[in-house]
Amino acid sequence: xxxxxxxNSGTPWETDVNGTRLAVGLAILGFAQAVSAQPxxxxxxxxxxxxxxxxxxxxxxxxxxxxxxxxxxxxxxxDMRTLIAFGPDPALYCRDECTKVWEPMLAPPGSKPxxxxxxxxxxxxxPAGQAPRPAAAPAxxxxxxxxxxxxxxxxxxxxxxxQGASGPQWVxxxxxxxxxxxxxxxxxTAHDGADNLTWNTLKFVPPVPKLTAPQSVAAAxxxxxxxxxxxxxxALFTGICRKDCTDWSPLTAPAxxxxxxxxxVSRSGDTPQWLYRGKPVYVGAALDTxxxxxxxxxxxxx
Amino acid sequence: xxxxxxxxxLAAGAIALGAxxxxxxxxxxxxxxxxxxxxxxxxxxxxxxxxxxxxxDFVQPIxxxxxxxxxxxxxxxxxxxxxxxxxAERERLTRKENEAELLRAWQMTAFGKNGTNICSQPxxxxxxxxxxxxxxxxxxxxxxxxxxxxxCAHDTFTTxxxxxxxxxxxxxxxxxxxxxxxxxxxxxDNQIGMKQFHNSGEWTQVILLRGVDxxxxxxxxxxxxxxxxDRPMIDAKGNYLPGITYSISTKPPRERNVLKGxxxxxVLMTDxxxxxxxxxxxxxxxxxxxGNRARWDYRxxxxxxxxxxxxxxxxxxxxxxxxxxxxxSPALGGAGSALVAGIDCAGELATLRKYADGLKDPKTGKCNxxxxxxxxxxxxxxxxxxxxxxxxx
Numbered sequence: 001x002x003x004x005x006x007x008n009s010g011t012p013w014e015t016d017v018n019g020t021r022l023a024v025g026l027a028i029l030g031f032a033q034a035v036s037a038q039p040x041x042x043x044x045x046x047x048x049x050x051x052x053x054x055x056x057x058x059x060x061x062x063x064x065x066x067x068x069x070x071x072x073x074x075x076x077x078x079d080m081r082t083l084i085a086f087g088p089d090p091a092l093y094c095r096d097e098c099t100k101v102w103e104p105m106l107a108p109p110g111s112k113p114x115x116x117x118x119x120x121x122x123x124x125x126x127p128a129g130q131a132p133r134p135a136a137a138p139a140x141x142x143x144x145x146x147x148x149x150x151x152x153x154x155x156x157x158x159x160x161x162x163q164g165a166s167g168p169q170w171v172x173x174x175x176x177x178x179x180x181x182x183x184x185x186x187x188x189t190a191h192d193g194a195d196n197l198t199w200n201t202l203k204f205v206p207p208v209p210k211l212t213a214p215q216s217v218a219a220a221x222x223x224x225x226x227x228x229x230x231x232x233x234x235a236l237f238t239g240i241c242r243k244d245c246t247d248w249s250p251l252t253a254p255a256x257x258x259x260x261x262x263x264x265v266s267r268s269g270d271t272p273q274w275l276y277r278g279k280p281v282y283v284g285a286a287l288d289t290x291x292x293x294x295x296x297x298x299x300x301x302x
Numbered sequence: 303x304x305x306x307x308x309x310x311x312l313a314a315g316a317i318a319l320g321a322x323x324x325x326x327x328x329x330x331x332x333x334x335x336x337x338x339x340x341x342x343x344x345x346x347x348x349x350x351x352x353x354x355x356x357x358x359d360f361v362q363p364i365x366x367x368x369x370x371x372x373x374x375x376x377x378x379x380x381x382x383x384x385x386x387x388x389x390a391e392r393e394r395l396t397r398k399e400n401e402a403e404l405l406r407a408w409q410m411t412a413f414g415k416n417g418t419n420i421c422s423q424p425x426x427x428x429x430x431x432x433x434x435x436x437x438x439x440x441x442x443x444x445x446x447x448x449x450x451x452x453x454c455a456h457d458t459f460t461t462x463x464x465x466x467x468x469x470x471x472x473x474x475x476x477x478x479x480x481x482x483x484x485x486x487x488x489x490x491d492n493q494i495g496m497k498q499f500h501n502s503g504e505w506t507q508v509i510l511l512r513g514v515d516x517x518x519x520x521x522x523x524x525x526x527x528x529x530x531x532d533r534p535m536i537d538a539k540g541n542y543l544p545g546i547t548y549s550i551s552t553k554p555p556r557e558r559n560v561l562k563g564x565x566x567x568x569v570l571m572t573d574x575x576x577x578x579x580x581x582x583x584x585x586x587x588x589x590x591x592x593g594n595r596a597r598w599d600y601r602x603x604x605x606x607x608x609x610x611x612x613x614x615x616x617x618x619x620x621x622x623x624x625x626x627x628x629x630x631s632p633a634l635g636g637a638g639s640a641l642v643a644g645i646d647c648a649g650e651l652a653t654l655r656k657y658a659d660g661l662k663d664p665k666t667g668k669c670n671x672x673x674x675x676x677x678x679x680x681x682x683x684x685x686x687x688x689x690x691x692x693x694x695x
């Protein structure tokens with residue numbers, strides 16, 4: 001276990017890299033379709049690191065990996081951005097009836113909040129005879145912190161602390177106040193998307209791997225693991241085509257291209273073609289199509 | 303009887319193009335074009351029965367004239383505050399030398415306790431309801447067909463061309479807002495603003511018809527009303543170019559709705575069904591994700607689209623919207639909507655709730671939806687349907 005000290009919370013964190021890499025085999029003949037019923041901001045973006053607070057872990061649930069408590073209860077994020085209509089500080093929303101069914105994941109005793117829900121445009125005019133309040137000094141454009149010393153929501157680390165209705169409470173990705181559902185069985189994700197997508201399981205997507213690859217190559221997360229893709233969203237694959245090769249479009253390399261890391265250039269064909277770990281690379285169809293690669297093609301992994 | 307048949311799909315997918323002249327300029331919006339089917343000659347449908355269109359106009363229709371709002375438009379927050387004052391105080395505060403005091407005073411009405419404001423937290427403010435449309439005439443469709451079992455008591459309108467039983471309570475509630483109707487009684491900012499949003503490409507909508515045997519009468523037509531990520535092609539005058547290719551997408555935030563329809567006398571009607579379409583708003587930024595998750599959400603919705611001799615479609619979509627949906631844009635704007643545009647979001651929501659007539663909760667008997675109408679025009683286009691599209695190699 002690797003223990004590190006984050007920002008100003010003073011809370012021990014841990015990493016659980018080996019235990020969370022639950023990559024499963026990717027079906028060669030078709031990737032799982034992306035969930036289309038959710039808006040563009042869901043599921044939540046990949047983690048920035050493999051480290052997360054002590055007391056949490058990653059488990060494999062019905063639809064993939066999710067964060068959970070040590071005893072396996074799924075963590076839910078209350079998306080504060082959907083609750084502005086109930087008050088200017090949605091971090092304080094969950095009281096009374098809400099706490100009868102949702103258990104806040106409080107920070108360790110003594111922890112101090114290091115993020116706050118941002119205030120919107122506009123404020124009441126000052127009382128008669130008083131000068132307007134001076135505007136706060138803008139934060140440096142490259143700073144992770146606001147002038148008040150709290151994290152900028154756009155630049156905050158994955159796990160921060162906010163003042164919730166029951167005290168300092170964990171927040172994931174700046175907006176998702178962390179709870180468990182009372183009475184839930186371990187591993188249950190039954191309330192994912194509840195109340196019009198206010199409550200969402202905290203899906204764990206490992207950090208995007210750093211690639212040393214041609215500019216046209218990217219990585220996409222599918223079925224619990226990253227695969228290599230074209231930057232325009234088409235699948236990359238390798239293999240040997242024996243007949244009906246019209247769907248095998250080589251990933252072309254620049255005419256004067258040279259190797260890059262595990263990538264080399266083959267000039268044996270009509271056009272220069274990238275090889276990955278010595279195998280020819282082909283471009284398939286878009287990942288969200290029923291058959292992104294031919295039946296006898298093989299996906300490439302970082 | 304004309305039999306329903308499956309269209310012959312082209313090898314590359316379901317590519318459809320509306321019948322008729324490809325180069326015809328859009329026609330001005332007229333009562334006949336939205337309301338009924340005048341006598342005219344319609345072209346024959348394509349042999350494969352598949353027709354495609356891109357929606358070029360999508361806005362709440364109003365019936366222009368001063369009779370709809372005889373007492374004038376809904377006052378803005380400033381005017382509402384001034385009107386609430388005793389006569390002597392009103393006279394004092396509206397003097398030029400007291401302008402700063404008046405500004406401060408009316409702006410205070412937009413804020414409440416603990417930093418709340420009238421647009422971000424409209425439910426926390428008790429505001430009077432708006433002036434509403436007083437005339438009996440409005441565009442729309444008869445959504446309940448006189449069946450009041452799952453609706454709440456409401457008056458109906460008659461269209462300018464005489465169709466009765468029209469349910470359009472959104473128009474009744476909001477039709478006197480300045481954004482809908484100017485002081486002169488003509489179309490307000492909505493008419494231009496919605497066109498600009500639509501032209502931006504964020505909301506581009508397409509219509510795909512399958513199984514069309516006749517543009518005059520056909521008892522069974524499949525209607526796909528969907529979004530595309532493709533930007534519309536528009537000429538220098540803002541007219542949508544016909545014959546452009548668009549691809550249907552369901553990748554969020556885009557939607558695809560399949561409806562059952564029929565053609566009677568040159569008018570395409572669909573059976574009631576839910577229609578969701580992309581609606582994104584930029585206001586509010588990252589702190590209010592509702593802008594990204596907004597939808598045009600019409601329940602028990604119907605299309606009534608009239609085939610035009612030039613190959614285009616004109617008509618309406620009507621249905622019941624969740625009652626808070628119409629204020630999503632100013633709500634996302636928060637205090638800015640109130641301070642800059644003078645919008646009374648709380649009064650607007652109270653008015654919508656008062657006139658809600660659909661989506662009745664059987665337990666409470668309360669209606670949570672309001673009947674609403676969008677004017678639609680569409681020009682012929684080639685439409686690739688995602689379900690039939692082969693992988694692009």
